[in-house]
Ligand SMILES: NC(=O)c1ccc[n+]([C@@H]2O[C@H](COP(=O)([O-])OP(=O)(O)OC[C@H]3O[C@@H](n4cnc5c(N)ncnc54)[C@H](O)[C@@H]3O)[C@@H](O)[C@H]2O)c1
Ligand SMILES: O=C(O)C(=O)C[C@@H](O)[C@H](O)[C@H](O)COP(=O)(O)O
């Protein structure tokens with residue numbers, strides 16, 4: 273199945289299916305044969321779990337750069353190492369990169385592709401559920417100790433080749449983390465879809481055919497939004513639902529302490545509490561949603577490890593902030609996101625409210 277992504281700067285497709293790696297490159301054969309070098313960026317875990325399948329089914333000869341797994345690959349140090357690798361391998365503007373991994377590998381590779389010799393092409397080959405989000409739309413970045421994804425570029429891939437075979441080796445924790453972005457896509461777009469997800473007996477145990485439908489639906493939401501607003505001037509901000517508080521937690525936890533999707537899930541409940549004040553979200557819904565997420569194993573108790581004072585320094589660095597004003601994505605109703613300026617004093621009030629709700633619901 274192919275899903276078009278038509279952004280202002282570039283048009284490409286997400287090719288998604290099971291066992292497609294060996295055939296998916298057919299349409300790119302001419303382009304890839306013109307490249308002087310094909311370089312695959314991956315991480316240790318992905319290479320250990322899926323390297324053999326990759327080597328068997330990837331139809332070209334390539335060199336591989338294996339990075340530390342998880343957020344460690346989005347460090348300045350690894351970003352420099354990646355460029356050193358490309359330079360030492362005599363890569364040129366005719367070289368081509370592949371991001372073979374989850375969102376961390378995808379974000380690092382995309383940023384390396386955007387900046388190596390001022391830009392070389394790359395293809396995303398995502399291997400996590402979460403990467404149905406990260407591989408699409410062209411946000412690339414590394415982390416700074418003072419804030420998540422603060423250094424990056426909008427840079428679109430030539431294609432996204434999503435072989436869902438790769439998902440089989442994901443840990444339960446990574447499945448849960450990835451499902452948070454699926455749930456985010458439902459929350460900002462479609463109440464029926466959200467209700468279907470909330471009715472699943474277990475969010476980490478969805479049958480593969482059904483999971484593929486959720487991934488397709490999530491990719492379509494994302495593709496539709498980035499087609500309207502590639503560089504986050506307007507509606508793209510909606511894709512950041514849950515991320516203001518979520519990114520602050522990830523930074524406070526020292527990148528990698530919390531998985532991205534775990535932090536986003538915690539941040540989405542915080543955004544629901546704010547949505548009660550500015551939209552039509554009821555406390556009853558927030559409570560039901562929190563209870564659903566808690567039963568599915570999202571680690572809400574992590575919030576209690578960090579004071580609001582620790583989180584606020586990161587909240588203030590959120591990329592949506594403008595002219596000293598913090599902006600949160602909130603929901604009027606399920607499927608109706610909007611952007612709301614919020615004072616830091618109100619963030620603190622809601623943080624206190626959140627901690628007491630957690631004590632009540634997450635026993
Ligand atoms: N660019 C975007 O639009 C966007 C969107 C969402 C998230 N992100 C970024 O993506 C990152 C999170 O992505 P992620 O959750 O995929 O994390 P990740 O890339 O860190 O992968 C999670 C863990 O799973 C391992 N892994 C990956 N695929 C595997 C597989 N098939 N089998 C076994 N292990 C595997 C990885 O090695 C890692 O340890 C964050 O840095 C986040 O900021 C970016
Ligand atoms: O694509 C987007 O736009 C998103 O906001 C998707 C998010 O899931 C993703 O985590 C993104 O990297 C966050 O962007 P940031 O600009 O807040 O760093």
Ligand SMILES: [Zn+2]
Nearest residue numbers: 453515532536
């Ligand atoms: Zn995200």
